[in-house]
Amino acid sequence: MIAGGIAGTAAKTVIAPLDRVKILFQASNPQFEKYAGTWTGVFKAARDIQRTGGFRGLFQGNSATVLRIFPYAAIKFMAYEQYRSLLMPTRRDETPYKKLVAGSMAGVTSVFFTYPLDLIRVRLAYETRAIPYTALVRKIYNEPAGRHHPKHMSWLPALQISNFYRGFLCTVAGMIPYAGVSFFTHDIAQEFCREYLPWTLKTNHQQNRGLPDKNGDYARPELRTWAELVCGGLAGAISQTSAYPLEVVRRKMQVAGALNPREFVGMWETAKRVYITKGVRGFFVGLSIGYLKVTPMVAISFLVYERMKTQLGIN
Template structure:
């Protein structure tokens, strides 16, 4: 958990300005919509944020991000190792299907415990004026749950339900994202170890066999780890991005119209009606700019932390 939490914090801090711009685009913030849809718009929006809020403006919401990302990444990586061990106790038991299942379950587990923190982070980034963490939490809690349709009785009820806007959309997106991310990363690591010898560190890094006779995997060089993580992040982002856009729309719905609670299907339908198919990919270029280095740094730091902490 320590290794995963540190990996998440370092990776998220590295791309915090891009993350804020992407959220502003995804949520259709009227002040920045004129920049959406172009690669140069990313930098123009960042320039405007820096002019009005300084360097602090580019990192608005990052403290909430770090507060959330440590438990999120810690749970995700820890859960993946546990699910992987449960489903694949030895190298002989490994299959692509089981790797996908392990990654998806890890993603769902981490989201289940940390979703309210993610919603607060998104709302902080969406606000164009400085807003404190405690003020925003109080504001979200005091918002009416809305009368669009009643909340299912088995969901957290108002006003706690305000912190779970877009939860099921998040789960739906996390299943392919986490599953594909972990699966692609593992496949690329194995490819490097088997086919590209120069990516390996010295063979002295080989560990002792475990109870099943397996040896710990050889460590990859940093550039190879970054490459594996970056490609894994880009592939996972492409697969799950439309659901992420719908989730962001649902999360900021309380700021736009707190009296209406829209479900995932209603949100997707309205987005399609107003933006067409392209609306589900708004900010994807920023997503690549953000996710590729973030996942690359995350996996690399995680692997290095495991080595530092002597985790086989």
């Protein structure tokens, strides 16, 4: 959990400015929508943010991101290792399908425990003016909790807490392919390098095998830093493409309360609105930024995680 938390925090902090611009594009913020759809738009949007909010404006919402990403990444990586050990106790039990299932289950587990923090972080990034955390939390809590929100029941905490889970089902639907494909692709790329590209390894595997464990498995050799980054970047790009349409719908739902506090819109209705207004391309708005953001983020995350495992003696 420590290794995963540190890896996630490092990766998210590096790409925080791109993350904020992507959220503004996905949620169709009126001040920045004119820049969406072009490769230079991200730089123009970042320039406007820097002019109005200074350098710190590029990192608005990042403190909330760090508060969320440490437990999120910690739970995700820990859960993946546990699911993997249950489904594949030895390397002879490893199959692509089991790796995909283990990654998907790990993603769903982590997002369940940390989703409210993600929603707060998105709303902070969407706001073009500074707003205190406590004020934003109160604002979200007091928003309608459903399509038919009964006023006389607005005092029920369960209804109001559901506001912090806007877009949750959409997130789970997107997390299944995203986390599953991410871990699966990374593992497959790593094994390919170890098996067929010995020059990507840090040491000669045959000379440094050490002693086998109780299952007869040897410790996997480390990849060189650049090779680890390539494997992680490939995993990030492929997983981002597979889950991006659902991510767009989720972001729309998360900021819906800021656009119209009196209305609660479900996942299918949100998706229909995106299709009617922008067609199929509407589900891929900001994808170019997604590649710029997710590819290095996942690459750094896996690299730091693998190095932290080595430092902590859990390779």
